Amino acid sequence: MIKLTAINGNPYYLNCDLIYKIEAASDTIVTLVDGKILRVNETPEQIVDEIIEYKQKIFSKYSEVKNEEELSSLDSSICGNNSDPDID
Numbered sequence: 001m002i003k004l005t006a007i008n009g010n011p012y013y014l015n016c017d018l019i020y021k022i023e024a025a026s027d028t029i030v031t032l033v034d035g036k037i038l039r040v041n042e043t044p045e046q047i048v049d050e051i052i053e054y055k056q057k058i059f060s061k062y063s064e065v066k067n068e069e070e071l072s073s074l075d076s077s078i079c080g081n082n083s084d085p086d087i088d
Helices: 044-079
Strands: 002-005 011-014 019-024 028-032 037-040
Touching: 002 037, 002 044, 019 044, 028 044
Parallel strands: none
Antiparallel strands: 002 011, 019 028, 028 037
């Protein structure tokens, strides 16, 4: 979720996967996939930067988890920790 500021100054969070398009006008117009229109104080460039930062956080966490799983698997094979009782 990204943090945006409504025209009245109230901050709120938006699921950025719901954004259909962003338009620059006197304020910024964010159109959602369901057709709802939001007017916010942030520029389109600021919103795009927020989305990129948010997605990078998500994918970096995924990468960390994936690396931990690979290391755990590697440790098991190196240490001879085999869960199959028939194999010695």
